[in-house]
Amino acid sequence: MQEDALDRFVTRAKRAVRLRGSVTVLVTSSRELRRLNQRFRGKDNPTDVLSFPAPPISVGRFAGDVAISAEIAKENARRLGHSAADEIKVLALHGVLHLAGYDHEHDAGEMARKERRLRKQLGLPSALIERNDGGPRPANLRKLSVRAKRKAPRPARGPAR
Numbered sequence: 001m002q003e004d005a006l007d008r009f010v011t012r013a014k015r016a017v018r019l020r021g022s023v024t025v026l027v028t029s030s031r032e033l034r035r036l037n038q039r040f041r042g043k044d045n046p047t048d049v050l051s052f053p054a055p056p057i058s059v060g061r062f063a064g065d066v067a068i069s070a071e072i073a074k075e076n077a078r079r080l081g082h083s084a085a086d087e088i089k090v091l092a093l094h095g096v097l098h099l100a101g102y103d104h105e106h107d108a109g110e111m112a113r114k115e116r117r118l119r120k121q122l123g124l125p126s127a128l129i130e131r132n133d134g135g136p137r138p139a140n141l142r143k144l145s146v147r148a149k150r151k152a153p154r155p156a157r158g159p160a161r
Contacts, residue, residue: 021063066095
């Protein structure tokens with residue numbers, strides 16, 4: 001996926017969730033995501049996306065970082081029947097939602113509903129949460145985990161899923 005296209009998409013996603021500040025997106029290897037997942041979440045396995053919210057002192061200027069595994073995005077896209085570029089956007093949206101303070105592990109479905117609406121609004125294929133919580137999935141489809149660094153202050157507690 002071209003860097004400019006991803007930047008434009010992230011700008012649209014930020015606007016849609018009313019997230020202020022810049023967001024940095026790193027599309028990298030599964031090996032790097034595994035290292036980040038181990039370091040920040042204590043999980044020794046690769047994941048598709050991690051979000052790292054910015055510290056409260058950065059409010060308005062920097063919202064955070066999102067790291068995406070290009071390899072897992074490509075694998076998910078192939079399995080789910082859409083392009084790798086669309087999958088990277090799905091992962092970026094999920095990360096931006098985490099940076100905006102959403103947490104699907106503790107919000108009684110609020111993030112899932114928001115992501116579903118935004119996915120449709122932004123013309124994306126099925127959302128991460130729908131794929132993970134919507135019933136059986138292939139055993140080799142990794143559970144998605146997001147960690148972004150861009151949003152209004154929230155307690156530092158490591159990457160978001």
